[in-house]
Amino acid sequence: MKIGVALGGGGVRGMAHVLALEAIDAAGVTPAALAGTSMGAIVGALYASGRSGEDIRELVERHVVSRDDGLKEILQKRANLIKWLAIVRPAWKGTGLLRADGFLHYLLDEIQVTAFEDLKIPLRVMATDYVRGDPVVLEAGELLPALRASMSIPGVFVPVEYEGRILVDGGVTNNLPYDQLPRDCDKTIAIDVAPTRDATVSEPPNAIEAVLGMFDILIDQATKRMMREKEPSIYVRPELVGVPILDFEKIEQVWEQARPVMDELPAKLRTLLSTG
Secondary structure, X not given: OOEEEEEOOOHHHHHHXXXXXXXXXXXXXXXXXXXXXXXXXXXXXXXXOOOOHHHHHHHHHOOOOOOOOOHHHHHHOHHHHHHHHHOOEEOOOOOOOEEOHHHHHHHHHHHOOOEHHHOOOOEEEEEEEOOOXXXXXXXXXXXXXXXXXXXXXXXOEOXXXXXXXXXXXXXXXXXXXXXXXXXXXXXXXXXXXXXXXXXXXXXXXXXXXXXXXXXXXXXXXXXXXXXXXXXXXXXXXXXXXXXXXXXXXXXXXXXXXXXXXXXXXXXXXXXXXXXX
């Protein structure tokens, strides 16, 4: 049975995909194909390069100060923490607030893969044509510009010029691309990391928070429309509350909130495999 896995966009909330991939590994499933948007594309690229879910989690943990870390552990992580703080840098040319080049170069150094063709699992990356407003599927050639484009939130990250097109975040047109997995996949798994709205919030957002919040709302509505047309074989959406899309200090919070749902995934996968 061929199983395809789609990993949705969501900034730091996409770190929940790491737990999903660990669960898939625990169930003894090797995906036949992957599709990803934004952070889902980045985590998908790491996994498709041959790293396990556990490998990716350990990679991330080297850059995160845990509440349980003492001074010794913090000092041991110092070099990685400095690298983590430097990966996202401002852009001052008016096309976006941030450049993600350093972040992506760092990840590509880690996976040691520069082209789609070198990945061990086929990967499709979603972007959006800014001029035409059409979804764009990237699955061949250089990996770096595809990942850059897929995570280029309009107004936040710098758009990417690639093969004569201006590309922005894939979440604008398809944030959970299970429909873009190869047709020969017998079953599909979709991991949605859209936020759960916090009903207790009473303070109005600032300008940046409002832009990012509206982006979350729009892509969530688009995903719901797609789900009404055709659902994946397994749909997983953890309750991720109070985690802004770019707040990378909350990786541990993402894992804490996502773990209960992800712990149930291996059993769902075994049921899926047994029923054919």
